[in-house]
Amino acid sequence: MILYLSVSTDLEDLVIDYIEVKLATGATVSLNWDESDIERLDGGFRARYKGVYFNEEYANGKIGSLRKMQIDRIGIYAESGSYSDIVITEMIFEDAGEQYDMEYLLPYATGMGRCEMP
Numbered sequence: 001m002i003l004y005l006s007v008s009t010d011l012e013d014l015v016i017d018y019i020e021v022k023l024a025t026g027a028t029v030s031l032n033w034d035e036s037d038i039e040r041l042d043g044g045f046r047a048r049y050k051g052v053y054f055n056e057e058y059a060n061g062k063i064g065s066l067r068k069m070q071i072d073r074i075g076i077y078a079e080s081g082s083y084s085d086i087v088i089t090e091m092i093f094e095d096a097g098e099q100y101d102m103e104y105l106l107p108y109a110t111g112m113g114r115c116e117m118p
Contacts, residue, residue, distance in 0.1 A: 001052040001059040003033065006090035008044040008107075011082055016047070017075040024068040029054040044089075052093070063095040071108055086110050 005016070015038075019031040034051030052059045076086065087109045091102040 001063065001093060001095040003031065003047075003049040003052050004090065004092040004094070005047045005049070005088060006044065007047070008087040008089055009084055010043070011078050011080065011084045012040065013080055014045075014076055014078045014084060014086065017077055019071060020073040020075070021066075022070045022072050023065055025065070028072060031059075044086075046090075060095060063093055063098055063100050066093055066100055066102075069102075069105075071105060074110055076110075 007014075007016070020028060021031060022028050030053075032053045032055075033049035034053075035049070037048045037050075039046045054062060054065075071088075074086070074088075076084075078084070087107045088105075089107050091106060091108075093100045093102070
């Protein structure tokens with residue numbers, strides 16, 4: 001599974017470490033990934049996260065379980081340790097040629113405050 005994100009932020013070095021979501025079943029899972037490609041833009045970035053996991057298990061074949069999910073928490077950090085909010089403006093999952101666009105959730109703004117180093 002691949003996750004595509006577009007994010008608006010004022011921090012040039014902000015990185016998303018994980019995204020915690022609540023599935024329609026009520027289960028909470030942490031989305032992690034094997035690889036990330038980030039394109040820095042003025043006022044944010046676009047990212048592609050390959051090899052998405054639900055907790056410790058690959059999410060391949062599980063795109064249907066994302067329907068009606070809710071974002072609970074986003075783990076972010078910045079080397080500068082600065083304060084910032086982020087706004088996710090695009091969130092698309094792709095798995096075996098099928099796409100799921102989370103447009104009903106967006107834009108999703110965080111009130112993260114101080115970025116924490118992992």
